[in-house]
Amino acid sequence: MKNARDCGRACQFIAPDYAGMETLIHGRQRGTGDERFFGPFQAMYRARMTSPAAGAQWTGITTALGAQLLAAGTVDAVLTMVPDAQDKWRPVPALITDAAGMEQARGMRMGYAPLLALLEEAQERGFSRLAVIGIPCQIYALRRLEEALGLDALFVIGTPCSDNTTTENFHRFLALLDEDPDSITYLEFRADYRVELRYADGRVRMIPFLSLPISDLPQDFFPLTCRTCVDYTNALADITVGYMGGEGDQWLLVRNARGAEMLASLGDRIELSAPGSAGRRAGAVRGFIANTARAAGGLPLRRMPDWLRPVVSWLQPRTGPRGLEFARARLEMKAAETILHLRRQMPARMKNMIPDHVWRIAAPYDLEPQPGERQDDRSS
Numbered sequence: 001m002k003n004a005r006d007c008g009r010a011c012q013f014i015a016p017d018y019a020g021m022e023t024l025i026h027g028r029q030r031g032t033g034d035e036r037f038f039g040p041f042q043a044m045y046r047a048r049m050t051s052p053a054a055g056a057q058w059t060g061i062t063t064a065l066g067a068q069l070l071a072a073g074t075v076d077a078v079l080t081m082v083p084d085a086q087d088k089w090r091p092v093p094a095l096i097t098d099a100a101g102m103e104q105a106r107g108m109r110m111g112y113a114p115l116l117a118l119l120e121e122a123q124e125r126g127f128s129r130l131a132v133i134g135i136p137c138q139i140y141a142l143r144r145l146e147e148a149l150g151l152d153a154l155f156v157i158g159t160p161c162s163d164n165t166t167t168e169n170f171h172r173f174l175a176l177l178d179e180d181p182d183s184i185t186y187l188e189f190r191a192d193y194r195v196e197l198r199y200a201d202g203r204v205r206m207i208p209f210l211s212l213p214i215s216d217l218p219q220d221f222f223p224l225t226c227r228t229c230v231d232y233t234n235a236l237a238d239i240t241v242g243y244m245g246g247e248g249d250q251w252l253l254v255r256n257a258r259g260a261e262m263l264a265s266l267g268d269r270i271e272l273s274a275p276g277s278a279g280r281r282a283g284a285v286r287g288f289i290a291n292t293a294r295a296a297g298g299l300p301l302r303r304m305p306d307w308l309r310p311v312v313s314w315l316q317p318r319t320g321p322r323g324l325e326f327a328r329a330r331l332e333m334k335a336a337e338t339i340l341h342l343r344r345q346m347p348a349r350m351k352n353m354i355p356d357h358v359w360r361i362a363a364p365y366d367l368e369p370q371p372g373e374r375q376d377d378r379s380s
């Protein structure tokens with residue numbers, strides 16, 4: 001990138017153009033039905049690797065896709081994150097050139113690191129066929145730079161991402177969860193309303209979301225950019241690998257022919273089935289919006305009485321939204337957060353930062369744009 005203008009064009013958080021970029025990458029904008037929530041896709045699956053990979057966040061589909069591209073000689077390198085040598089939770093960008101090397105990338109680490117900075121090194125090393133694994137803000141910038149990179153081939157594997165934070169903040173969160181935070185080796189916010197923790201000695205602990213110390217976290221624990229992200233599901237990737245719609249398995253969104261080609265390359269090493277959907281999301285989303293409105297207005301979160309928490313924690317996975325309905329609920333919650341936090345903290349930015357797809361999914365919850373808040377209002 002040469003100047004501030006280029007940075008502004010590449011950054012998802014300044015004036016994103018999702019409608020234009022979806023058309024450029026996938027040949028069309030997102031349509032109706034579930035595409036309103038998840039972005040353009042040609043197929044959607046519940047999925048798992050037949051033999052789950054040790055150390056993977058779920059079953060290792062993401063790193064398996066990268067490894068397969070390297071093993072087949074389709075790409076020269078995979079650009080992704082590996083753990084820092086001193087801090088296993090800190091992501092560090094790396095260019096991986098052999099399939100076996102993908103093993104070190106497995107797992108989720110909370111934090112930010114300049115993934116795309118290594119594009120320069122990739123060019124210096126003569127890599128013209130690349131795969132990139134990244135979270136949505138990284139993939140948006142990559143797509144904006146793609147043409148200028150002049151690569152012979154680019155394969156983009158995305159994961160969803162919500163509420164990332166600094167690795168330092170993440171360590172503080174771990175310390176609230178356990179008096180020996182260093183012994184925690186794995187953390188995931190599961191789709192059954194529980195956080196799963198794994199420990200170095202093999203123990204596993206499940207904590208219901210309602211028992212998490214979220215209200216003990218400082219207001220700025222999650223930066224405003226993450227709280228107002230408009231691309232939870234990584235709509236510009238060729239294939240998105242997540243878990244939200246997977247009911248305990250992984251969840252795949254194949255977005256274009258290149259994504260389909262990557263998935264097919266895994267053959268029978270991956271099991272695919274149709275994603276399920278159950279429950280009704282509207283009540284859960286409304287409750288979340290009411291609490292977010294309080295938090296955005298500087299008021300304390302409404303805490304559930306202690307006696308009620310175990311009851312609701314028991315009910316949530318059984319009666320709350322599940323499968324695709326859970327994923328839709330999370331997308332609606334994210335859209336509401338974007339609108340409420342920006343309206344409170346940076347109202348002048350709303351017309352640049354909020355694409356129409358966000359307004360459309362927030363509309364059933366009476367979150368309509370006010371004058372000057374829509375992207376069409378930019379010139380006025």
Ligand SMILES: Cc1cc2nc3c(=O)[nH]c(=O)nc-3n(C[C@H](O)[C@H](O)[C@H](O)COP(=O)(O)OP(=O)(O)OC[C@H]3O[C@@H](n4cnc5c(N)ncnc54)[C@H](O)[C@@H]3O)c2cc1C
Nearest residue numbers: 056057058059060061062063081106107109162242243244
């Ligand atoms: C901060 C964060 C929040 C997420 N939130 C959600 C969510 O709300 N819903 C959902 O469905 N999925 C979410 N994901 C994705 C999810 O955690 C899994 O990574 C994904 O489902 C892939 O699982 P896997 O077993 O296929 O991954 P693996 O095969 O284990 O590979 C994981 C890949 O993720 C990369 N990675 C790890 N940490 C980072 C990071 N900080 N930045 C960039 N890349 C990284 C690794 O380098 C590796 O390539 C999130 C991921 C991150 C990093």
